[in-house]
Amino acid sequence: MKAKAIAHPNIALVKYWGKIGQQNNSPAVGSISLTLDQLATTTSVEFDELIENNRLVLNGKPARDKQFRRVSYFMDAIRKRAKVQLRWDIQSDNNFPTDAGLASSASAFASLALAATHAAGLNLSEPQLSALARIGSGSAARSIYGGFVEMPPGQSDIDDPAAVQLEDENYWPLCILVCVTSTTPKPVTSRDAMRLTQASSPFYNAWVKASVEDLDQMRSAIRGRDLDAVGTIAEHNAMKLHALVMTSRPPLVYWNSGTMSVINEVHRMRQDDLHAYFTIDAGPQVKVICLDQDSSIIANRLQSLSNVHEIIKAVPGPAARLVEVCS
Numbered sequence: 334m335k336a337k338a339i340a341h342p343n344i345a346l347v348k349y350w351g352k353i354g355q356q357n358n359s360p361a362v363g364s365i366s367l368t369l370d371q372l373a374t375t376t377s378v379e380f381d382e383l384i385e386n387n388r389l390v391l392n393g394k395p396a397r398d399k400q401f402r403r404v405s406y407f408m409d410a411i412r413k414r415a416k417v418q419l420r421w422d423i424q425s426d427n428n429f430p431t432d433a434g435l436a437s438s439a440s441a442f443a444s445l446a447l448a449a450t451h452a453a454g455l456n457l458s459e460p461q462l463s464a465l466a467r468i469g470s471g472s473a474a475r476s477i478y479g480g481f482v483e484m485p486p487g488q489s490d491i492d493d494p495a496a497v498q499l500e501d502e503n504y505w506p507l508c509i510l511v512c513v514t515s516t517t518p519k520p521v522t523s524r525d526a527m528r529l530t531q532a533s534s535p536f537y538n539a540w541v542k543a544s545v546e547d548l549d550q551m552r553s554a555i556r557g558r559d560l561d562a563v564g565t566i567a568e569h570n571a572m573k574l575h576a577l578v579m580t581s582r583p584p585l586v587y588w589n590s591g592t593m594s595v596i597n598e599v600h601r602m603r604q605d606d607l608h609a610y611f612t613i614d615a616g617p618q619v620k621v622i623c624l625d626q627d628s629s630i631i632a633n634r635l636q637s638l639s640n641v642h643e644i645i646k647a648v649p650g651p652a653a654r655l656v657e658v659c660s
């Protein structure tokens with residue numbers, strides 16, 4: 334019983350930040366994301382009676398304790414559902430920096446949900462997979478789908494869809510230029526930062542309230558294929574999130590000098606009538622959103638910044654998919 338799956342990370346245009354309750358990542362706010370094609374996680378899962386101890390290998394190395402515990406909790410939910418007692422062996426590889434604010438937990442748990450359910454003999458629908466993936470990581474519920482995806486707020490049942498696709502990956506030729514400004518893992522995970530912010534930022538309640546309007550406006554901007562509206566809302570939403578993080582106690586600053594350089598360059602490009610906008614998740618990397626037809630000129634300008642290590646060009650990407658199943 335073995336299966337292998339690929340899933341892509343997503344960037345949140347309107348961000349999930351804050352949870353209801355302690356378990357299973359029920360979001361306090363809705364979110365809308367875009368799945369990215371170039372970045373990917375490939376995960377293979379095997380259940381076998383000959384496996385003596387559960388094993389998790391991430392990017393060729395044994396997982397740290399915290400990662401192992403998180404995956405074990407997730408695998409227990411799958412084994413319970415599939416009524417499988419066997420031990421497991423998981424190998425997962427990213428083609429991009431891990432834990433550095435590039436949504437690796439989204440693609441990791443989306444690919445794991447798909448591979449592990451098939452290896453356990455389950456054949457779940459996409460909505461069921463999205464609900465399952467969310468148990469691993471909130472943002473993973475969105476990476477089950479390609480294109481534009483919405484995850485509504487609130488608690489839901491294991492069989493209720495956690496996220497829904499708004500538009501598929503062929504809907505609109507956008508480009509996301511991922512500006513990598515650091516490849517080292519971030520000092521505080523999204524999960525811990527979210528908890529800290531929720532408990533201590535004086536702006537948290539205002540963030541939850543404002544998210545409703547951001548979601549409404551983002552939905553209609555996507556419907557109208559209006560890049561300036563999508564970009565303006567995404568930028569504002571990202572700034573609100575970072576204001577929350579910076580005003581938690583103790584404060585957290587995810588940005589580095591490269592982050593600031595990209596923000597400033599994006600603003601300069603707009604003064605030069607180039608339609609470029611940014612968003613930043615919980616890390617120092619900046620994702621610049623533009624139309625595919627403008628991406629070369631915009632990438633050239635970003636490339637010239639001395640503290641940007643690499644630019645990865647991505648376009649809207651597909652759903653998580655199986656690449657191998659053997660029994």
Ligand code: DP6
Nearest residue numbers: 345348349470471472523524614615
């Ligand atoms: C800033 O999904 O990584 O990327 O549910 O605790 O695993 P957990 O958090 P995670 O948080 C993502 C935060 C974000 C915004 C987003 O992707 O919507």
